Amino acid sequence: MKRLLVSFSAILMLLVSSPASHAQEKYQATWESLKTYQIPDWFRDAKFGIFIHWGVYSVPAFGSEWYPRNMYEQGSKEFKHHIETYGPQKKFGYKDFIPMFKAEKFDPAAWVALFKKAGAKYVVPVAEHHDGFQMYKSALSKWNAFEMGPRRDVLGELAAEIKKQGLIFGLSSHRIEHWFFMNGGKHFDSDVLDPANATLYGPAREENETPSPEFMNNWLLRCTELVDNYKPQLFWFDWWIEQPAMDPYRKSFASYYYNKGLEWNKGVVLNYKNVSFPEKAAVLDLERGKLGGIREPAWQTDDAIGNESWGYAAGNTFKSAQYVITNLIDIVSKNTDIARHRKMARHQRRGNIWHTSLENIWRRPHTVSKRKLCRPESAFYGKGYTLHYQRKYIICYSHGPAGNQYYHQNAWRQSRQWRDRFC
Numbered sequence: 169m170k171r172l173l174v175s176f177s178a179i180l181m182l183l184v185s186s187p188a189s190h191a192q193e194k195y196q197a198t199w200e201s202l203k204t205y206q207i208p209d210w211f212r213d214a215k216f217g218i219f220i221h222w223g224v225y226s227v228p229a230f231g232s233e234w235y236p237r238n239m240y241e242q243g244s245k246e247f248k249h250h251i252e253t254y255g256p257q258k259k260f261g262y263k264d265f266i267p268m269f270k271a272e273k274f275d276p277a278a279w280v281a282l283f284k285k286a287g288a289k290y291v292v293p294v295a296e297h298h299d300g301f302q303m304y305k306s307a308l309s310k311w312n313a314f315e316m317g318p319r320r321d322v323l324g325e326l327a328a329e330i331k332k333q334g335l336i337f338g339l340s341s342h343r344i345e346h347w348f349f350m351n352g353g354k355h356f357d358s359d360v361l362d363p364a365n366a367t368l369y370g371p372a373r374e375e376n377e378t379p380s381p382e383f384m385n386n387w388l389l390r391c392t393e394l395v396d397n398y399k400p401q402l403f404w405f406d407w408w409i410e411q412p413a414m415d416p417y418r419k420s421f422a423s424y425y426y427n428k429g430l431e432w433n434k435g436v437v438l439n440y441k442n443v444s445f446p447e448k449a450a451v452l453d454l455e456r457g458k459l460g461g462i463r464e465p466a467w468q469t470d471d472a473i474g475n476e477s478w479g480y481a482a483g484n485t486f487k488s489a490q491y492v493i494t495n496l497i498d499i500v501s502k503n504t505d506i507a508r509h510r511k512m513a514r515h516q517r518r519g520n521i522w523h524t525s526l527e528n529i530w531r532r533p534h535t536v537s538k539r540k541l542c543r544p545e546s547a548f549y550g551k552g553y554t555l556h557y558q559r560k561y562i563i564c565y566s567h568g569p570a571g572n573q574y575y576h577q578n579a580w581r582q583s584r585q586w587r588d589r590f591c
Contacts, residue, residue: 195426197419202449205426207466208435210336210401211451214289215500219340219404219470220326221294221479224301224317227265228253233479236262236299240352240360261359262299262350263368266311271318276329283335290336292404293326295394297342298349300368304398308390311368327398338402338437339394344387345408348375378413388417395428402437404453410444418444439468471495 195201225233231246232238238246240257254260283291296302302312304323313322323339330337351372353360360369371383379387394400403425409418422438422445429436438450452467473492474484 192430194430195423197416197423199419199446199449202419202422202426203446205422205449206435207451208401208437210289210435211437212466214336216286216288216496217290217292217336217338218283218286218288219292219294221297222322223294223297223303223479224262224265224269224299225297226480227268229480229482232477232481233297237349237352240350240356240358242352242356257353257356257358257360259359261353261365263359263365266301266317269313269317271313271320271322274318274320274322274325276325277333279326280329280333280335284333288335290338290402291326291330292338292340292402293323295323295339295341295398296390298345298406300343300346300349302390304394306390306393308386308393309367323398327400336401337398338404339398339400340404340406340439341391341394342406343390344379344411344414345406347371347379347383347408348373348377351375379411384414384417388421391421392424395425399428399432399434400436401429401434402439404439405441405444407441407444409440410442414444422450 195205221233223233225235228235228239228250230249235246238244239250239262241247250257250260254264280291293303295304300309300311301317302309304312305314305321306312310316313320327337327339349372350360350369351374353369354372359365360372371380373379391403395403425436425438438445439453440450441453441455444450448465451465454467454469456469456471472478473486474481475487476484
């Protein structure tokens with residue numbers, strides 16, 4: 169135990185003492201220091217991003233990206249489907265999908281070109297989902313896309329192309345939920361019980377158990393590896409980092425990441441859910457959610473193009489471009505960005521529904537550029553327009569012919585009270 173504590177202290181010291189090359193005072197691993205964080209202008213102005221769920225779970229493509237958990241949950245539709253399609257979990261487990269995940273048609277340049285054409289300003293691929301398979305080259309585990317499956321640094325290739333085409337690169341980590349994610353396989357005879365698979369499936373503990381120091385240390389190391397190797401300007405976390413035992417780890421990582429932003433001379437964003445961080449210490453994210461009114465500071469929502477899954481799954485249904493843009497207008501008017509999820513099959517085929525959806529978003533005559541008010545605000549009243557307000561700008565859209573909606577962000581709010589509050 170003493171050895172573990174010494175190791176943890178050494179990591180915290182390393183993170184807090186990361187050098188920054190700017191005059192701004194370095195962040196410390198305290199909430200008081202982290203509350204001085206300022207949301208960068210690029211995030212406030214971006215408005216629309218793409219969130220990519222793609223991984224080994226795209227091979228079975230059944231149910232959702234939670235297939236790796238649900239296939240071991242007795243009584244679930246995934247459990248039944250798996251046995252009928254692949255055989256018992258002891259003989260064919262989740263690990264056996266990895267060689268089938270080849271990504272032979274993966275074309276990062278084409279992906280990013282489409283995102284840019286659709287109007288996205290930032291792109292956030294999943295670096296590691298709850299399944300424990302890393303989509304990047306890692307020194308911390310062999311279970312990654314560079315050493316298995318595609319044998320490519322998927323995240324690295326996307327990062328390079330996103331930056332090359334002038335968009336902002338971010339990433340997401342869902343690693344902390346892996347503490348319990350595969351635990352269903354411990355309750356019957358499955359390959360999760362095989363010690364040879366422990367480094368992929370483990371720890372597979374219960375959700376109500378406090379994560380061990382070893383696991384939280386490993387979480388911290390994986391996060392810092394991503395920051396150091398890929399330099400993301402946005403780092404997105406799922407809900408389970410709010411565990412009380414994670415408090416010192418959250419603070420340590422946030423200070424390390426923010427100081428790296430100072431070192432890079434780039435504004436960075438850390439996304440959290442629920443109450444994982446104090447309001448001013450990071451940027452709130454709502455999953456498939458909205459707020460009833462304007463919120464300061466800025467926030468983010470993420471939603472899927474699909475109705476049933478965040479990742480690719482056979483039989484999924486999809487939202488229309490009109491729905492996406494209508495939501496975008498409403499959400500942006502409340503001082504936030506929207507990260508729209510894109511889903512791909514294991515081979516990544518072009519011409520499918522997600523490609524069509526993004527093409528349709530691009531074809532809509534909409535813009536989120538900043539323009540001063542061309543007419544007084546009163547000119548829009550009573551004439552079929554709906555006005556929404558966001559920072560200095562009025563986003564107005566009209567209900568056009570044949571049910572189509574045309575959107576314009578072309579208004580400068582004249583109210584001094586508004587300018588004093590949000591400018």
